[in-house]
Amino acid sequence: MKGKRRMFTVKKLLAVALGGLSLLASLPGGAEPLKPVCVVPAKLGGGFDLTCRIAAAALEGTLKTPMQVIYLPGGIGAAAYKQFATTRSREGNALVAHSSGSLLNIAVGKYGHFTADDVRFVASAGADYGAVVVRTDSRFDKLSMLMQALKTDPGGTLIGAGGSIGSQDWVKGALLMQAAGGLPKSMRYVAFDCGGGAITNLINGNIDVYTGDISELRAHVNGGKMRVLAVLADKRLPAPFQNVPTAKEQGVDVNWTLFRGFYMGKNVSDADYQFYADAFAKAYKTPEFARIREEHGLYEFSLSGQAFHDHVKRQVKVLRDLVSSAGLVR
Known part of the structure; x- marks a missing residue:
């Protein structure tokens, strides 16, 4: 009986310890993803590829494992958007490149029924x-x-x-x-x-x-x-x-910022989302990031985390109202 009671106690301690580790892993400020990747929603070359190259270079000093750049072409970004809004929505290691053009595609319905609420926008890379x-x-x-x-x-x-x-x-x-x-x-x-x-x-x-x-x-x-x-x-x-x-x-209240940035799946953990948001916020403050951005022909536009997500959603609404007034969407 004593042996069984001791075994039961050990099992309970292990369960509590594992539960505690699980809780820590789910909290904001979580650990670096094991295999960080940036998804280019197009073929090799072009603006989306450039955007992922900026991420890989900018986060080089933050990530222990170099960020891998992979390609997922189709529908000017629609194929990747659909996957990360559905079957890949929990991939906490993956960033996906996007641009203002992607937001315009969302506004006019080129990404099907998916909206800006179907992913989590993480950070900007720069702007024109x-x-x-x-x-x-x-x-x-x-x-x-x-x-x-x-x-x-x-x-x-x-x-x-x-x-x-x-x-x-x-x-x-x-x-x-x-x-x-x-x-x-x-x-x-x-x-x-x-x-x-x-x-x-x-x-x-x-x-x-x-x-x-x-x-x-x-x-x-x-x-x-x-x-x-x-x-x-x-x-x-x-x-x-x-x-x-x-x-x-x-006296003309018109602004058009052509920004590039990154999103993640809607169902990623807050810890995974916050890791990348904080990593970019830290990178923005370094001269290395400014140099990388300038080398790629972009100007300073630094937003990350919820502030960036909210900015993107506002932009999509502005674009939808605009194209609707032109009769381009119903």
């Missing part, structure tokens, strides 16, 4: 910003002149960019049209295959305004053929664009 560009000999000397033209004669200004109707580049023009008091569907818009094609047509006089990305203009900043009326950021950017005013400075 929209720009409103004209030729140096344009009739629009200031953004206010363009806005007045869009208000009084929406069809009299031809806007072009490297994306189809409903794309990110189209959104920038639609936001300007909306700020001028008009409807996005009243905008005269010309779609080109890429930003370079749009820039060429702007210089040649085939369009009046180019709504592109500020990073695309680095090679043209000293060319003398184009002028940036506004950058669609909250504050002025560093050189070589430090003298370009924001739209908000000029």
